[in-house]
Amino acid sequence: MQDVAATKTDKWKYLGFNDTWLLIIGIPILSIIADVLFISEPKNNWTRLHRIMMMGIWFSGMYWLSMRFFLQKLRKRYYHFEDTIKRIAYILIIILIFAPIGSAILAAIFAVIAKVANFNLLELRSKQINVLAIYGLCFFMAAIYEVIYIYHQLKISIQEKEQAKQAHINSELAGLRNQVNPHFLFNSMNTLMNIVIEDQQLAVSFLKKLSKVYRYVLESREVQTIPLSQELEFIYSYVFLQKERFKGSLEVVIDIPQQYLDRHIVPLSLQILFENAIKHNIVSRRKPLLIEATVQGGKLRIRNNLQRKDQIMDSTKVGLKNIKTRYRFFTEETIDINEDEQFFSVNIPLLVY
Numbered sequence: 211m212q213d214v215a216a217t218k219t220d221k222w223k224y225l226g227f228n229d230t231w232l233l234i235i236g237i238p239i240l241s242i243i244a245d246v247l248f249i250s251e252p253k254n255n256w257t258r259l260h261r262i263m264m265m266g267i268w269f270s271g272m273y274w275l276s277m278r279f280f281l282q283k284l285r286k287r288y289y290h291f292e293d294t295i296k297r298i299a300y301i302l303i304i305i306l307i308f309a310p311i312g313s314a315i316l317a318a319i320f321a322v323i324a325k326v327a328n329f330n331l332l333e334l335r336s337k338q339i340n341v342l343a344i345y346g347l348c349f350f351m352a353a354i355y356e357v358i359y360i361y362h363q364l365k366i367s368i369q370e371k372e373q374a375k376q377a378h379i380n381s382e383l384a385g386l387r388n389q390v391n392p393h394f395l396f397n398s399m400n401t402l403m404n405i406v407i408e409d410q411q412l413a414v415s416f417l418k419k420l421s422k423v424y425r426y427v428l429e430s431r432e433v434q435t436i437p438l439s440q441e442l443e444f445i446y447s448y449v450f451l452q453k454e455r456f457k458g459s460l461e462v463v464i465d466i467p468q469q470y471l472d473r474h475i476v477p478l479s480l481q482i483l484f485e486n487a488i489k490h491n492i493v494s495r496r497k498p499l500l501i502e503a504t505v506q507g508g509k510l511r512i513r514n515n516l517q518r519k520d521q522i523m524d525s526t527k528v529g530l531k532n533i534k535t536r537y538r539f540f541t542e543e544t545i546d547i548n549e550d551e552q553f554f555s556v557n558i559p560l561l562v563y
Contacts, residue, residue, distance in 0.1 A: 225282065227358055233274070236354075240270035240347065272316050273344070277351045280304050285359065294360060301352050309344045401455040416454055419447040430477035435540060435561055438510070439471040445480050445503075452488060459493045464503040466510075473560035475510065476536045482529040483556055487514040506557060509546065513555035533558065 281301065288297040398420055406413040426444040430436060442464065449462045462484075484501055491514060493499040501514045533556075534545050543559035 225278075225285075225355065225359065227362060229278070229355075232354075236351075237267060237271045237274055240274065240351075241267045243270075243347070269316055270347070273312065273347060274351055276308070276312060277305075277348055278355070280308070281352065281355050281359075289363075294363070298356065301356065305345065305348045305352060309348050313344050397455060398451055401451070405454060412454070416451065419450045422447045423451065427478065433477060435474040435563070436477045437471070438466065438473050438475055438560065441475055441477065441480050442466065442471070445484065448481055448484065452484070456488075456493050456499075459495050459498050460488070461498055461500045462503075463500070466503065467505060470505050470510075470560055474563050475558060475560065476533065476540070479533050479536075479558055480510075480512065482533055483512040483558075486529045487512070487554070490518060491515075492517045492519055505560070508560065509543075509557040510560055511555055511557045513553050516549065516552055516554045530556070 284297055284300055284304075288300070402413060402416055402420070405416060423444065426440075426447075430444075445464070449460075453460050453462070480503070487499065487501050491499050497517050499514060499517070501512065504511050504513075530545075530547070537543075537545060537559060540561055541559050545559070546555075546557040548555045548557075
């Protein structure tokens with residue numbers, strides 16, 4: 211069954227569609243047009259009408275199938291959307307050559323058939339009018355197929371571009387995710403070495419949280435957005451590790467209303483914002499760092515008290531650029547960054563799915 215379906219698909223590949231019904235309906239309609247254009251015989255009895263229809267179906271059917279054959283052959287060679295102009299030019303040349311020659315050949319064949327079958331031929335109009343009418347019919351048939359084929363190719367082209375765009379987006383997202391947590395493992399191992407001798411039970415808890423954090427980091431690489439509730443579960447483990455690292459110098463307050471927990475954010479965006487706050491501010495017993503996670507104006511706000519470190523080099527703001535770039539794939543809402551003498555805050559959109 212699959213081979214039969216594949217054969218049928220290949221049969222219509224260069225037409226762009228299944229034209230069975232178009233043939234069934236189009237040939238009789240075209241034969242009526244041909245009768246009006248070509249035949250001057252009065253149509254006042256059944257015998258004459260029968261002969262008229264026979265000749266009309268013969269000529270229109272043979273011209274239709276011939277044009278269909280030429281179009282398929284051309285499209286096998288010039289099938290790309292970019293080849294449209296070249297293909298149409300060849301179609302016009304074929305029609306100009308084929309119409310008069312085909313008319314003579316088909317008339318001769320039909321004359322032989324009519325003689326064998328004792329079928330009286332009907333009177334045709336002048337040769338000049340026949341050729342002009344045949345040109346018109348051929349152009350009409352070719353135009354129908356070409357318009358449908360161009361539409362089909364345009365749709366495929368749009369789909370391919372969209373697929374390429376999506377592949378590029380996925381590749382870019384993967385690259386952006388790989389920027390996350392470059393130094394986190396190193397800092398965590400240093401902290402673990404300090405507590406493993408002092409408190410083995412705490413060291414076990416620390417390792418469990420660290421394992422949970424990295425499992426989340428690996429799993430989140432496969433998704434583009436994630437529910438806020440899942441990101442918060444990860445952040446609680448991340449905060450536990452950071453608090454052990456800074457021993458009472460870091461305070462975190464997370465106050466997210468229940469109705470926002472099903473909203474989505476890009477994975478690890480909270481971790482980046484928390485890490486930025488820790489990286490660029492003093493965290494000590496004399497100057498503890500406070501990080502707050504709340505919702506303001508429908509956006510998730512991460513705010514910390516501002517106590518910047520003395521840095522020789524300016525911040526590259528790679529983390530914020532990472533978040534902004536990833537959010538652009540999913541929403542036109544902006545990421546708001548606010549800073550005053552006391553606080554630095556970042557508001558990120560909460561996505562609805």
